[in-house]
Amino acid sequence: MPPAHPFDFGAIDDDEGDTLHEECGVFGVIGVTDAANFVALGLHALQHRGQEAGGIVTHAPDVGFQSVRRFGYVRDNFTDPETMAMLPGQLGIGHVRYSTAGSKGQTAIRDVQPFFGEFAMGGAAIAHNGNITNANALRRELIERGSIFQSSSDSECIIHLMARSLQKTIPDRMEDALRRVEGAFSIVAMTRTKLIGVRDPLGVRPLVLGRIGDGWALSSETCALDIIGAEFIREIEPGEMIVITDKGIESTYPFRPKRPRFCIFEHVYFSRPDSILGGRSVYETREAIGRELAKEAPVEADLVCPVPDSGTPAAIGFSLESGIPYAMGIIRNQYMGRTFIEPTEQIRNMGVRLKLNVNRALIRGKRVILVDDSVVRGTTSRKIKEMILDAGAREVHFRIASPPTAWPCFYGVDTPQREKLLAATMSEEEMRDHLQVDSLRFISLDGLYRAVGESRGRDASAPQYCDACFSGEYPVEPADMVEQGFRPKTAAE
Amino acid sequence: MPPAHPFDFGAIDDDEGDTLHEECGVFGVIGVTDAANFVALGLHALQHRGQEAGGIVTHAPDVGFQSVRRFGYVRDNFTDPETMAMLPGQLGIGHVRYSTAGSKGQTAIRDVQPFFGEFAMGGAAIAHNGNITNANALRRELIERGSIFQSSSDSECIIHLMARSLQKTIPDRMEDALRRVEGAFSIVAMTRTKLIGVRDPLGVRPLVLGRIGDGWALSSETCALDIIGAEFIREIEPGEMIVITDKGIESTYPFRPKRPRFCIFEHVYFSRPDSILGGRSVYETREAIGRELAKEAPVEADLVCPVPDSGTPAAIGFSLESGIPYAMGIIRNQYMGRTFIEPTEQIRNMGVRLKLNVNRALIRGKRVILVDDSVVRGTTSRKIKEMILDAGAREVHFRIASPPTAWPCFYGVDTPQREKLLAATMSEEEMRDHLQVDSLRFISLDGLYRAVGESRGRDASAPQYCDACFSGEYPVEPADMVEQGFRPKTAAE
C-alpha cells in the first residue's frame, strides 16, 4: 500500500491520525473523445480528497463498460498508454478514495470505486462521495433477500437497491435507491449513454458542473475543471439530480426538500485553495478566516508563520490584518518518508522532522505566531511547538483557523473516535496548558461563519452549514453509529 | 526510471529543461550506532540536490564495506529494514545525484555514487559534489596506463588517481589525486576507520561539519544536520581537508591557496531555504533579494505572487518592501504527473497545468507581480503568463530574483547549452517582448551581491563569488568543454 502523500495544502502528520481526511473525490465527463484521459486529469486534481486508491469506468459501444481500479496515485495508475487504451469511449466516471479509520490497511481492491452493476436494462457505474448513515441496516436487509455484497463499502448498498428496484430506467432506479438512503451523498454515475449527478437534500458534499467543448463534466471541485480547461457553469443544487445525454441536461429534484447544510469544513481545510465555493476562491475565504482570527485574538509578536501547507492562507490573512510580518518559519520537505528507521540515538520528534524543519536562523530569539487550520489530537501541534522552542524562539502563540473540533464527522470524513479529539476532553485553557504554549486561540464559530460570508454569523436556530464537528449538532441522525454505541450530544452539553 | 519529484522550493517544469539542477548532495557520519540510518535521513534532507539516484556505503569490522546504490528516492530505497540491515556499522557515507544533461536517461547504476576502490592498504569509498573540468584528459591518460573505467562519471578519475598514487595512506593518496584534478569538488569519503571531507580551494560547492552525540557528520547543507538532530559546528573551509577518526579531527590545507569563490546561485536557488549559509538562513537571503528587487524595480500593482515554490521567499521580501499585498495567485499540485496522456481536445499549457493552477477567482481583474527565481529557457515563464492572463489578470509584471542567466555552469550544475539560454541571445527588453508581459526586470548583479551581504556590491576586479552563469567569468578554465568547442566569453563581450 503506498504511503499517503499529503497535498500541498494537506496534512503533515497523518500517520498518527492527527488530521481529518476527506474520504472521496468524484469526477465524470461525457461527450469528449477519450473520456478516460479527462477523468484521469480530473482525478489528479482531486487527489487531495483521497490518496489511497482510485478507479475509472468508461463505456464505448463496441467494448461495453471497462473498469480499472487500483491502489495508489492517479499519476502512477492512469498515465501509461496501455492502461488508458483499456478505457475507450466518450463517457467515463472516476473516483479517488481515502480509507476510513475503521478499515485502514484492510481495504481490498474490491472496496475501490466506481462500483458497477449489470441490470436487466443494462449496466451502470456509480462513484459516491459522502457516507450513508443507515448502511448497516440496509445491508442486513439486502443480504436477507439474497444480495451478495462484494465490498465492505457502504456505497455498495446503492447498487443493490438499484438492482431490486422495479423501475424501468436506471435514473429512476437510482432515485428509488437514494430515497432509501440516509446521510450525505454527492454521486456521479453513468449508464451506456448518460452521465448522472446527484446531491443529497442537505448538500453536505460539493458537486459542480462544467462545460468542455460540446461535452460536460461533473466534479467534486472546480479545480478539476480548470485542469481540463473546462468552464465552471454552476454547482449542482442540494437535492438535485441531473441526467446528461447527447441531447442535453435534464434536472429534477426527486427528494423531499430540506434546508441546505453544506459542510463548513470544506472551506476550512478539505477543498483546494484554488477551488471556488460560493462564488469565492477557497483561498480568499481562508485568508478572511485569518483576518477574522487576527481581530478576535490579537497578540504582539515578531513573525506570523503558517504550519505548512494548510495554515498558509490563514497566516497570510492574519499578517495582513495585524501588520505583523509573514515569514516561512517552518519549511516542508516534500519528499516525505514516514517509514525511515529511527536511529538508535534519540532523535526528538523524528516523525515530524521528516516532513518539517524549523528555519532556525530565522526563528531564533523571535516571538512567533503559528497559524494552523485545526487541532485534532494535538500531537503534531505539540511537536511543532517543541521544534520551534528548540530553535530558540522566545514566545510561541498558536492561532487556529477553526473552532475546537470536538465531535466526529459521519458524513464522509475520516475522524478519530470522539475520545481521541483533544477538544472533546479539554477546554481551550486546558489545551493551552497541555500544549505548553504562551497562548492558544481558536476562531469562534460565529467568526468562522462571518469569514465564510455570513455577515451576521451563525443562525443558532437554523444553522446555515453543517458544523457538527464543532457544535455536535448532527443534521442527519447517525443511525449506524448510534447502534454501535455512539452517544450524541445531550441537551445539557 | 522514476519521474523527478521537484522539491518544495524546486523546479516546476524540469521535464523541458527549463530549470537549473544541482547535480549532487553528499553526507557522511562517523561514531554513531547504525550509521546508515543517519545517512539515509541526511540524504533525504538533501534530496532536492539530486533526485535521480542515491547510494550509501558503510563499513563494519566483521562484514567489511557494504554498498547499496539505487535509482529513485531515498525514502523509497533506504527505508525498509532488510536493506538497512545490509548496511551495518558506525561509519557511512552517501550520495544523491541528478544526471547531467548529456547522459540523461542513459545513466547506468554503475554511474551512481559513492564509488568504491580496493587499494593495497584497504578500501575507500568517495562521494563527490561538483564537476572535474579536466576529466576527459585525465581519463585518456589513465586508460593509456591500464586503468579500466566502469562508469561514465568524471568522479571515477579520482579513484583511479588514488589507485596509482605512491603514497602510503588513503588520505595521502586522496591529496595526490585531488592535486591532479581541476574544477569544483566537495567530497565526503571514508576508509575502514576514517571519515574524510575535502573542499576545492575555491570552495565552489558547500560542505559543513556537525556534531551528533560523540560522533561527527559532514553534509552539503545544514538542513541535513537538523533532521538527525546534529549541531552545526562550522563550514569546511575552501581548500581544507579534514580527517575524522575516533581520536578526533585533523585539519590540513593541502592545495595551493586561492581566493574563495562560493557559488552565488546556491543562495538564489539550489540550497534549501532552511539551510544556513554564511551565518544566515538561505530564506532570509532570498527575502533580502526580494526586497532589493523591489527597490531596484518597483511597479504599481495589486498583488505580489510567487511562482511556487522557488519564488516564494523573494516574493515575500518584495511584498514587505513594497507594501503590496502578498498572495498565492498560483497553486501548486504536489501530486505531479508529467506523463498524463494529453486528451485529443486542445488543452493549452497542459504540462504546466499538471503542476500549477491559477487561483482564478483571486486573480481576475488584478495587476499582478510574479516573482520567480530565474529565467532559463523562458518556456515556463511564458506559459505561466498565459495562464494568468486567461484567468483575467489586468497586468502581468515579472520580477526575477537573479540576473539574466547567460552562461552555462561547468562546476556541478546541469545547465542547457549556451544557445538554449534565453538571456544568451536576448536583451532584457527583447525578453520582455518575447514573453509578452507588461514588464520584466531582473535583479542587478550588484544588487544580488548586496542582498547576499556584500554591502558594496560586486568587486569587479576580484569577485567574491563564482557568478560565471551571469557574468561569463569562469574562475577555473573549463578545459574539457573548450576542447569540445565551447567558446568562452571574449574581452569584447
Next chain:
Amino acid sequence: MPPAHPFDFGAIDDDEGDTLHEECGVFGVIGVTDAANFVALGLHALQHRGQEAGGIVTHAPDVGFQSVRRFGYVRDNFTDPETMAMLPGQLGIGHVRYSTAGSKGQTAIRDVQPFFGEFAMGGAAIAHNGNITNANALRRELIERGSIFQSSSDSECIIHLMARSLQKTIPDRMEDALRRVEGAFSIVAMTRTKLIGVRDPLGVRPLVLGRIGDGWALSSETCALDIIGAEFIREIEPGEMIVITDKGIESTYPFRPKRPRFCIFEHVYFSRPDSILGGRSVYETREAIGRELAKEAPVEADLVCPVPDSGTPAAIGFSLESGIPYAMGIIRNQYMGRTFIEPTEQIRNMGVRLKLNVNRALIRGKRVILVDDSVVRGTTSRKIKEMILDAGAREVHFRIASPPTAWPCFYGVDTPQREKLLAATMSEEEMRDHLQVDSLRFISLDGLYRAVGESRGRDASAPQYCDACFSGEYPVEPADMVEQGFRPKTAAE
C-alpha cells in the same frame, strides 16, 4: 500475465492452442493447524490443472474469512510468510484455474476463485471444477431478479442461487442451487465450520477424499494428497455430497441418480501420471494405452520416441509391447520462452525449438516411431515431424494415444472451436497426408476403453465414460452453446 509453464507431462505448444487444457483444480482441508499451508501445497501439486491464477480462502474464529486470489503460480503467490499469515485457521479451500479460450487474456482478478458470499446465516466460499452448461440462462434470470454479478465466471451462478435459496443451512442452500445447475461440477466449499465436497451425478470431473492426522482433505487428484502426506481414502461418488465437520463426515446423495460418465480424457492426458484413478496409477493406464496401440497399429522401426512429456508413458508401453527400443529422440527445454524475438534470419519452427530439440546424433538414419497423447490442431505434430526429418530420420511414424479429437468439450476443458480441430474436418488418411508422415495411427475408441480397464471395450448403448470429444455424444445437452449456434452431432454423423 505469467507465461504458462506446462507440467512435465503437460503441453508443448499451448501458445498456439494446440493442446487441450483442464480448466481447474480444487483442494480443501479441515482440522489441521495452519490449513492455508496445506492448501498451498495441494494446489502446487494440482498446478497442471490450471496455471493462470489461484486463490485460497480460510476461516479462523477471530478474523473470520480471509481470501487471497492472484494471477500466477502457487509457488510464487502462496509461499511468503506475510501472505500466509493473512490466511489463518484450521479450515481452508483453494482453486487453480486456466482461462477458457473465450476470455483468454481478459480474465480479471474477480474471475479468480474461490468465490465468497455472505448469507444471512453466515459466509461461504466455493471452488468449482467443471462447467455449467446452462449458465447463461441462469445468469439472465438472476439479474432479472436483482442479483449483481461480479465476474464473468459461470461458477458465480451457484453463489447467487444459494443467496436466494429459502433453506436454512448452507449445505441445504448448496443442494438447492446445484439442482438448478446443469453440466459438470466437482466442488469444494466451506463455511465457518464445514468443509463440503460435491460431485455432479455423472461424476465427469474427479474428486477424492484423504485423511491427514485428525483432519480431512478433498482434492481433484491423489497426487495432492501425497504432497501433504495425507492418506488416500476414496473417491467422492458421482452425485454424492459430503459435509465434514469436527464431528465427522456426513454423506448424502441429493441429486437424481444417473449412470456415471467419468471423463476418459483424464486418463489420457489431464491427470498427473502419479495420481490414482480407478485403483490404478494413471501412469500404468497410459502405459497400457501404449501397449494397446502397439497391438492395434504395429510398424517396423528402430526407435520408439515420446513427444515429451505427455507422450512418455504411452511410448514406454509401446516399446515394451513391440520390443523396439525406447529412446529420448526429442529433448525438452524446461526453461520455456515463447516470447523470444524471432531473429530476422529465417529460423524454421522457431516456436517449437524453444521447447524441444531433436537429439540429432541419435536420430540420424533411423526409422522413428513418435508417440503423442493426442492431435488437436495438428500444428505441433507437423513441426515436430519436420524437425525429425531435418535431423536425418529415415522414416517417421506417428502413433497417437487417443482417438481423433473431433468434438469440443463443454464440461470444463478448454478446446478450440470445432472447425479448428483437425479431426473434425479430415479422415485419418487425410491427416496422414496433411502431416506428411510415413504412417499415422490413432488408438481405437474400443482400444482406449480396453486400456482403461473395460475389457469388453465401449458399450455403445450406454458408454461407461464421457467420450464426447471423440464420439460427439454429449451426456448433458450443452444448452448455452447450442443457443450460441453450436451444432451437435446429427444421427447421420
Next chain:
Amino acid sequence: MPPAHPFDFGAIDDDEGDTLHEECGVFGVIGVTDAANFVALGLHALQHRGQEAGGIVTHAPDVGFQSVRRFGYVRDNFTDPETMAMLPGQLGIGHVRYSTAGSKGQTAIRDVQPFFGEFAMGGAAIAHNGNITNANALRRELIERGSIFQSSSDSECIIHLMARSLQKTIPDRMEDALRRVEGAFSIVAMTRTKLIGVRDPLGVRPLVLGRIGDGWALSSETCALDIIGAEFIREIEPGEMIVITDKGIESTYPFRPKRPRFCIFEHVYFSRPDSILGGRSVYETREAIGRELAKEAPVEADLVCPVPDSGTPAAIGFSLESGIPYAMGIIRNQYMGRTFIEPTEQIRNMGVRLKLNVNRALIRGKRVILVDDSVVRGTTSRKIKEMILDAGAREVHFRIASPPTAWPCFYGVDTPQREKLLAATMSEEEMRDHLQVDSLRFISLDGLYRAVGESRGRDASAPQYCDACFSGEYPVEPADMVEQGFRPKTAAE
C-alpha cells in the same frame, strides 16, 4: 534472487547443495542481423549451465558497445522488445552464470558477465567459462599496481591483465593476459569488429563453432547451435584461439601445448543430452554408461526407474542391457517451490516432495532399481529411498552412473568442500549402510572411460580426461585453494 529452476536433465535438490553445478555457459555470434536475438536464444539453450544471472553485450557502429546484465532467466530478461532494442548490432556475446558456493546469495550484479573494458585502442568484452586457479595472486599483484577491481569474480583478472599489456591489438593483449592465467578457460570475447574464441591448453571446458548463414557462432554446447538453426562445424581445439571477422577465421595456438584433459563429468551430467561431444550425442554416451553399469553391477529386480531427470538416459541403458522393464517410478513436478512454508504437522521429506512424487500404485510390492547420475552429499538419495519404501517397494537398489565423487572441482564447477562429499569419508560399503538400501553400486572409473569411448579404459599414466573429482589427480595445481588450506591427494591415498 530467483529460485533456480533445474533443467529437465538437471538437479533435483540443489537448495541443499546436493548437486554439482556447472558454473557458466558462453555464446557469441557475428555477421547476423540483430545479433542479440541470436545470443538470447543461444543462452536460453545453455540455461542449464548457469541459472542465476545472464548478460549480453553487443556492438553497433553508431551506438558503440551496449550491455545488459541481469539476475534471473534468459527467458525473463532478454525477450521484451524494449530490452532487445537496447542491444543493436551484428556482433554480440553472452554469458549465463551460476554463483559459486562461496559467494552464493552475495553475488552483486557487478559479478555478472560479460565483463567490459575500455582500452586505448578500443573496447572489448569477454565471457568466461571455467575457473582461474591463480586468481588470488594475480588480483593482489594487479591491485598493488593500481588496478581497481569492480567484482569478486576471478574472470575480471583477465580484463585488467589485458589493460596493462603492451601489445597493440586486443587479440594480442588477450594472449598476453591468458599466458599469465592458470586453470580452465573457454572464452568468448568481442571487440568492435571481431568475435574471439579461446580454449585453455587442456581443453577442460567445451567450446564449439557453428555456421549461421554468412555468420558464425561460438557456443559452449551444440544444443545452442540447434536452437538458432546453425550448423555445427567443429570443436575449438584445446589451446586454440580463433579470431572471426567479416574477412573470415584465423586460428592460432598461442599457448605451450599440453595433452588435452576434457572434463569427463560433462559427459555424465553437465552437458545437455542433445548436445554432441566427441562425435556422439551425450544421450547415447549416458545410455552406454547405463549399459556398462548393468554389466558391472547386475541385480535381479522388477523395475528400473530413473531419478528424474538426470538419471533417465542411464536408466534406459540399464533397462536395455538388463532386460528389466523401464518405468517412471518417480514423477517430477516441474513447478518447483522450495520455499513453501512447512505445515506444523510433520511432513517427512518436505523438500523433496515439492519436486518429486513416487508413483505409489506402480511401486507397491516391487523390487526397484534406482539409477542416478551421481552421489554428492547423499542427502537426496536418502530421502528418495525413504519415499520409495514408504510407497511399499520391496527392495531398493541404487545404481550410480559415475564413480564416487570424492574430490572437489576447481575448474569451473560448484562443488561442496571436500569433507561434505559423502565419498570423501566413506567406502562404497559404508555409503550403502548410510543410505540403508539393499544395494548400492557405482560405475568403475574404467567402466566410465569405456562408456565414453575409451575401449581400453583409463590410461593411469596419462589419463585421457580430467577426472579429478573422482581420482583426486588435478591436472593443474589449484594454487589459490592450496594457499587457503586445501590438502591435495598424497601419494598414499
